[in-house]
Amino acid sequence: xxxxxxQHRIGAALALVTLAALISVPYWGSAYLQRSIVEFLYFLxxxxxxxxxxxxxxxxxxxxxxWVGVGAxxxxxxxxxxxxxxxxxxxLTGVIAAVFALPTSWLLFRLKGAYFAVxxxxxxxxxxxxxxxxxxxxxxxxxxxxxxxxxFERGFREDVTYLLVVGITILSLVLMVWMLRxxxxxxxxxxxxxxxxxxxxxxxVNRTRRIVYLAASGLAGVVGALIFMSALNVRPDAxxxxxxxxxxxxxxxxGGIGTIEGPIIGxxxxxxxxxxxxxxxxxxxxxxxxxxxxxxxxxxxxxWGSIQSRWDIxxxxxxxxxxxxxxxxxxxxx
Amino acid sequence: MTQETSSAxxxxxxLSVSGLCKRYGAVTVVSDVxxxxxxxxxxxxxxxxxxxKTTLLKMxxxxxxxxxxxxxxxxxxLTRLSAEARCRAGLVRTNQVPAPFSLMTVWENALVAxxxxxxxxxxxxxxxxxxxxxxxxxxxxxxxxxxGLSLMGRKRLELSRALACGPKALLLxxxxxxxxDYEVKELIDLIAQIRASGVAIIWIEHIVxxxxxxxxxxxxxxxxxxxxxxxxxxxxxxxxFRRAYFGDSIATAELx
Ligand SMILES: Nc1ncnc2c1ncn2[C@@H]1O[C@H](COP(=O)(O)OP(=O)(O)OP(=O)(O)O)[C@@H](O)[C@H]1O
Ligand SMILES: [Mg+2]
Numbered sequence: 001x002x003x004x005x006x007q008h009r010i011g012a013a014l015a016l017v018t019l020a021a022l023i024s025v026p027y028w029g030s031a032y033l034q035r036s037i038v039e040f041l042y043f044l045x046x047x048x049x050x051x052x053x054x055x056x057x058x059x060x061x062x063x064x065x066x067w068v069g070v071g072a073x074x075x076x077x078x079x080x081x082x083x084x085x086x087x088x089x090x091x092l093t094g095v096i097a098a099v100f101a102l103p104t105s106w107l108l109f110r111l112k113g114a115y116f117a118v119x120x121x122x123x124x125x126x127x128x129x130x131x132x133x134x135x136x137x138x139x140x141x142x143x144x145x146x147x148x149x150x151x152f153e154r155g156f157r158e159d160v161t162y163l164l165v166v167g168i169t170i171l172s173l174v175l176m177v178w179m180l181r182x183x184x185x186x187x188x189x190x191x192x193x194x195x196x197x198x199x200x201x202x203x204x205v206n207r208t209r210r211i212v213y214l215a216a217s218g219l220a221g222v223v224g225a226l227i228f229m230s231a232l233n234v235r236p237d238a239x240x241x242x243x244x245x246x247x248x249x250x251x252x253x254x255g256g257i258g259t260i261e262g263p264i265i266g267x268x269x270x271x272x273x274x275x276x277x278x279x280x281x282x283x284x285x286x287x288x289x290x291x292x293x294x295x296x297x298x299x300x301x302x303x304w305g306s307i308q309s310r311w312d313i314x315x316x317x318x319x320x321x322x323x324x325x326x327x328x329x330x331x332x333x334x
Numbered sequence: 335m336t337q338e339t340s341s342a343x344x345x346x347x348x349l350s351v352s353g354l355c356k357r358y359g360a361v362t363v364v365s366d367v368x369x370x371x372x373x374x375x376x377x378x379x380x381x382x383x384x385x386x387k388t389t390l391l392k393m394x395x396x397x398x399x400x401x402x403x404x405x406x407x408x409x410x411x412l413t414r415l416s417a418e419a420r421c422r423a424g425l426v427r428t429n430q431v432p433a434p435f436s437l438m439t440v441w442e443n444a445l446v447a448x449x450x451x452x453x454x455x456x457x458x459x460x461x462x463x464x465x466x467x468x469x470x471x472x473x474x475x476x477x478x479x480x481x482g483l484s485l486m487g488r489k490r491l492e493l494s495r496a497l498a499c500g501p502k503a504l505l506l507x508x509x510x511x512x513x514x515d516y517e518v519k520e521l522i523d524l525i526a527q528i529r530a531s532g533v534a535i536i537w538i539e540h541i542v543x544x545x546x547x548x549x550x551x552x553x554x555x556x557x558x559x560x561x562x563x564x565x566x567x568x569x570x571x572x573x574x575f576r577r578a579y580f581g582d583s584i585a586t587a588e589l590x
Pocket of ligand 1: 382389
């Protein structure tokens with residue numbers, strides 16, 4: 001009991017220190033550091049989102065780039081065409097991505113496993129091709145620029161974008177911890193372990209999946225809007241790039257699927273590896289693939305999962321334990 | 335609200351199964367099975383391996399879709415409803431092959447059932463989960479990971495979870511296999527307690543004496559057909575039942 005509480009305190013302390021450090025970076029860090037952190041965080045956020053879908057709700061999507069792209073283009077339309085303040089448009093991009101995701105869920109939820117995965121990719125490709133084919137409104141293959149960002153001074157723009165990225169990462173993390181601690185979370189963990197069994201004890205499997213799918217799509221849309229708010233230019237190839245799902249999958253597999261801590265560790269490993277592998281360009285993708293395959297073969301639970309199966313560690317208080325009021329001498333343990 | 339309807343419809347069966355059929359390709363696995371289960375009643379289901387017992391129970395529980403027939407529970411037609419909806423309505427089934435939530439603890443397994451199947455708020459769900467584990471004797475292992483339990487432990491977990499859902503009718507599929515004589519006796523006591531608390535039971539079991547001492551009625555299946563239905567003694571001694579088990583030395587020895 002006390003060991004666990006200590007772990008949760010350590011987790012909370014780590015989270016607070018990290019948060020304080022992150023928020024204060026604009027005051028002391030270089031622009032380069034700030035940009036690196038932004039890049040790190042949106043991969044972390046995308047990984048957390050994918051982990052939530054695949055690791056808990058059993059939806060192995062390889063089409064999350066669809067919502068990244070939709071979020072990016074939604075920002076263009078809202079800010080460039082409708083004249084909204086781009087910063088205030090950000091939450092709306094999430095809503096738009098979720099609205100676009102809803103009809104795709106009607107199709108996808110009829111499919112299982114590999115068929116779900118392939119169909120999710122086909123949907124993403126279809127959206128990319130549609131945007132690519134369009135010539136005027138969305139700029140076709142050449143894309144469009146977010147010139148309206150020019151109204152803000154560069155330092156201010158980068159700081160706000162930075163804080164928004166920190167915010168969305170924290171928000172997706174908090175949302176997930178909160179959801180997992182709730183009744184829905186119990187159902188999700190049960191679905192992760194045995195979906196049919198979960199239905200048998202009353203978990204509304206399909207409804208829960210839909211909630212997760214829409215939340216994940218909306219969050220991915222917001223991340224997409226933020227990515228291209230710093231890039232200032234959106235092209236279909238970049239917005240709907242498979243990298244927006246491939247790297248997050250790598251991060252989750254390395255760190256440990258179905259845990260909150262796993263993707264954080266995975267993202268750190270990914271970031272370090274990428275610094276080294278970047279020089280090898282195309283080969284780096286191959287290397288990531290091989291590392292992921294090796295991990296799946298030899299440590300399928302990932303780094304954090306392997307740690308957890310050896311020691312009973314948990315940094316975020318998600319698991320439920322027998323409340324103290326039931327403890328009798330015969331049931332007291334450790 | 336459903337409770338009011340059910341008490342208002344006194345005299346009507348709690349569960350009514352009518353004309354259930356299941357075919358896999360050209361093979362008919364369950365063929366036109368009908369019966370009623372009264373509130374608080376306990377029915378045992380017997381039949382050789384492959385007779386279609388599990389399939390019948392799955393159709394009642396909603397995990398297998400019937401090709402024909404209806405399932406009526408508390409006056410409501412559930413035939414088109416999913417297993418999760420039936421579970422929340424109080425019709426709960428255990429799995430013959432346990433389906434534990436392997437990475438979760440025994441406690442969390444019971445808690446999922448109580449909070450979803452039982453649709454209870456946090457504290458009430460904890461109370462219910464605690465009570466279920468206490469009854470099945472798994473409380474001592476509340477901290478164990480469900481995937482690490484023995485087969486018997488997993489079967490007991492199935493029962494705990496089903497109880498935590500707060501069932502009105504409990505569909506049990508071979509929960510006694512592999513138990514010692516003493517444990518079977520404990521299980522019989524537990525079933526009696528569950529019945530006494532007003533829960534109706536359908537229990538598939540190959541251990542005939544356990545069934546005989548727990549149920550007031552037996553149904554025998556063979557090749558998907560209901561071949562006997564009635565008081566346990568009458569069913570066991572019926573011509574049709576003996577023919578179905580002809581050559582099955584264990585059953586005949588036990589009956590002699
Ligand atoms: N999904 C399926 N596809 C094809 N055949 C099936 C399927 N499920 C069950 N069967 C067949 O249906 C028949 C009845 O199976 P069922 O599991 O209902 O029998 P049972 O009476 O429960 O047997 P046991 O005592 O061995 O548990 C068997 O012949 C089985 O092979
Ligand atoms: Mg069976």
